[in-house]
Amino acid sequence: MSWRIEPFPEEGALLEGAIEVYAAAFAPPPYSDPDRGEEIRYRLRSLHRERLGFRGFISLSEPKDVSTPSHGVVGMTYGYCSQRGQWWRDVVARKLDRQARKQWLDSAYELVEIAVHPSFQNQGVGAILVNNLLEGRPESTCVLSTRTDSRAHNLYARLGFEIVTEMTFTPGGAPFYVMGKML
Numbered sequence: 001m002s003w004r005i006e007p008f009p010e011e012g013a014l015l016e017g018a019i020e021v022y023a024a025a026f027a028p029p030p031y032s033d034p035d036r037g038e039e040i041r042y043r044l045r046s047l048h049r050e051r052l053g054f055r056g057f058i059s060l061s062e063p064k065d066v067s068t069p070s071h072g073v074v075g076m077t078y079g080y081c082s083q084r085g086q087w088w089r090d091v092v093a094r095k096l097d098r099q100a101r102k103q104w105l106d107s108a109y110e111l112v113e114i115a116v117h118p119s120f121q122n123q124g125v126g127a128i129l130v131n132n133l134l135e136g137r138p139e140s141t142c143v144l145s146t147r148t149d150s151r152a153h154n155l156y157a158r159l160g161f162e163i164v165t166e167m168t169f170t171p172g173g174a175p176f177y178v179m180g181k182m183l
């Protein structure tokens, strides 16, 4: 099977497919969160789409197979420019010393979300999506956070990301790696 990459859909069946993929990817442990689909629908509509530098991609299975779930969408990702005043950026900035803050956050693109349907993981879709998202970005770095108990950091390390710091985002919450890559 091969993959076709398309820009992140604004509406319609492919947007629903991307949301279904996201919900399916975060339903198993360590996230165990089957309700994430509705959260991301809300955040996309109310906040993320309007942010500077927003762009995203979906991957579709090719040839299209009626048995493929989620309208043929197997993976999705999106990001935007990291800017002061954004919750994630400000929480991470407070954790870093001045030099690290300057190095990683002064001109940063944020990889905000990435998910590949569990039936299609480990076939290279995630790497293709990250590479498409970062292609031609003018920022100096790409930054993201990922739970330390998820295996996603293996993929990011393979793509050239390093661990910037380890932190929690809520009191008593799960520990995350903040990772960064020079662009």
Ligand SMILES: CC(C)(COP(=O)(O)OP(=O)(O)OC[C@H]1O[C@@H](n2cnc3c(N)ncnc32)[C@H](O)[C@@H]1OP(=O)(O)O)[C@@H](O)C(=O)NCCC(=O)NCCS
Pocket: 025, 026, 114, 115, 116, 117, 120, 121, 122, 123, 124, 125, 126, 127, 128, 145, 146, 147, 150, 151, 152, 153, 154, 155, 158
């Ligand atoms: C992380 C994720 C997007 C990777 O997509 P993918 O298409 O499987 O990625 P690739 O095939 O390009 O690369 C596979 C790598 O991802 C890692 N990985 C992360 N989560 C994984 C999972 N649930 N199953 C299998 N591999 C996973 C593997 O360790 C592998 O690394 P390696 O090749 O160095 O061993 C996907 O596994 C996923 O959607 N996971 C659940 C949601 C998530 O964790 N999102 C990221 C939050 S920051």
